[in-house]
Amino acid sequence: MSVLRTAALRSKRTLIAAGLALAVAAGTGGWAAGSAQTAVTGPAPGAAAWRADRALGRPLPDPVTASPAAVARFFASLTGPQRHALAARHPLTVGNLDGAPVALRFEANSAALKAERARQLARATDPDGTLQDHRQARKAAARCAELLAPGRHVLAFDPRGRGQVAEVHGELTSAERVAVVVPGSDIDLGSFDRTRDPYGTPTGMATSLRRQMAIEAPGTRTAVIAWAGYTTPVGLGPDAATGRLAEAGAPRLARFLTGLAATGTPAPAVLCHSYGSVVCGLAAPEVGRGEIADLIVFASPGMRRDSVAELGTSARVWAARDASDWIGDVPNVEFLGLGHGEDPTDPAFGARRVPTGRAEGHTGYLAPGTGSLRNFAAIALGRYDAVR
Known part of the structure; x- marks a missing residue:
């Protein structure tokens, strides 16, 4: 196949995918379902x-x-x-x-x-x-x-806008293993630890992960940080389909992770959920080598990078998506600013695939009893041979 023909087919697939992305947005409530955030x-x-x-x-x-x-x-x-x-x-x-x-x-x-x-x-x-x-x-x-x-131990608090907060679960200063949870859309000061859909919140994910880490390694000192330190999209509007808010949030995440390293915190496993994985994809190249041990993206619409190599990180990169997650219906394309690019779970992306047994939907990955929770805990503990 000629180079020109290959390029033409790729362009055609991109246009089709862009059309599908708009169709999916319309079918799930469209731009009216979300509001633009500052x-x-x-x-x-x-x-x-x-x-x-x-x-x-x-x-x-x-x-x-x-x-x-x-x-x-x-x-x-x-x-x-x-x-x-x-x-x-x-x-x-x-x-x-x-x-x-x-x-x-x-x-x-x-x-x-x-x-x-x-x-x-x-x-x-x-x-x-x-x-x-x-x-x-x-x-x-x-x-x-x-x-x-x-x-409660609040590591960051900013009352501006919808409010931002980061909370430590465990004893950070003495922890041997550390994880940071980066959430996706609809998270702010008011929804940081809501009771509805708890495993879709930073607090719910962090507490569940730390509990599982204690089960897997009872003698290991652990800490998990729930980090909601950026302005997240609301609903399924343009903010969720573009990288504008991720571009604003990525420097904040990169500086936060570099700050952990500066205070002697062990290099953490960073767990990035949904739109949070877009933030992580843009932040990863700005974090110093060795300052992240593992980067885990799940329920990801893409990272605005074409491959693990483009992330420019020394961390091990892992990706998970359950078959029941609606995010799998969103085309992985970046076109005229819409969409977030390649699917991190595609083998061509180069990430290690994480099984998600018994996870349900878009926010069920850290629910107790799921294979994804057990595997995420094993990764955060550095027990890579236990990922199954």
């Missing part, structure tokens, strides 16, 4: 006050330009009282500053959540607000109160 980017509120702070007699590391390694060195040079004073003065900055000590971030985010809860409670009784404003404020205050419950 991506939250840049440092958390309070960065200007942080930059202007000269209480230590020297500039503080810029939250945008300072590397996590530089941030870690800066905090290592401080006394305990100096660190706590910075966290008290700038809770949102310290709580989201990748490279800062883990325990200090917990402390800062606790203070930030208390301040946000107080702000929302004030809004809930503001006479200038509408009934809807009051209702939304009470709901936001309740979410902050839930995250402040004893035993």
Whole structure:
């Protein structure tokens, strides 16, 4: 077959696939099923006050330009009282500053959540607000109160937009094995740990994974981080079909993972669900070699990369998709900005395939009793010969 004929056939398949992608979107509710989101980017509120702070007699590391390694060195040079004073003065900055000590971030985010809860409670009784404003404020205050419950460890919190949060399950500073869960669409501060469809939420996935890791290796110290640190798509609108929000979220994920390495955390297994796998695909080349042990994508619409080689990562790359998952009906194409490219479970992509026995649907991969949960736990534990 000639080169020109091959190119013509590939172009024809792309056009057909693009048409199918639009048909699938229309058949599942179309663009009206989702709303366009404004991506939250840049440092958390309070960065200007942080930059202007000269209480230590020297500039503080810029939250945008300072590397996590530089941030870690800066905090290592401080006394305990100096660190706590910075966290008290700038809770949102310290709580989201990748490279800062883990325990200090917990402390800062606790203070930030208390301040946000107080702000929302004030809004809930503001006479200038509408009934809807009051209702939304009470709901936001309740979410902050839930995250402040004893035993919860919040590693990142940003109240802007729909709200972003990262929570640690386990003891991160002493963990031998670590995993990070990156969710897909419809996740924010309000749905981070909802009771409906729990294994489709970061909290549900993280708790189930850590529980399974304890079953597989009872003597191993583990921690799982539920990371909802980017603006996710809502519904099946254009945001879910394009890479705009993933492009905004990928630098945040890359910096977060680099920050874990800077604080001495073992290289984690990163589990990327659905649209989260698009974020991971764009973030992977920006993460330093050896800072990720394994990259697991599941229920993926594509990673905006044509192959494992294009991910530019030293991590082992794994892919899983159950036959019952509707994502398999979405054509793997990237055309005029729509779609996310090659199927990571296609052998040609080059990822290791993970069996998913007994998983059901798009959000059932980490449900107890599934083969995918057992296999994901084995990968996170580094027990690769147990993947079956």
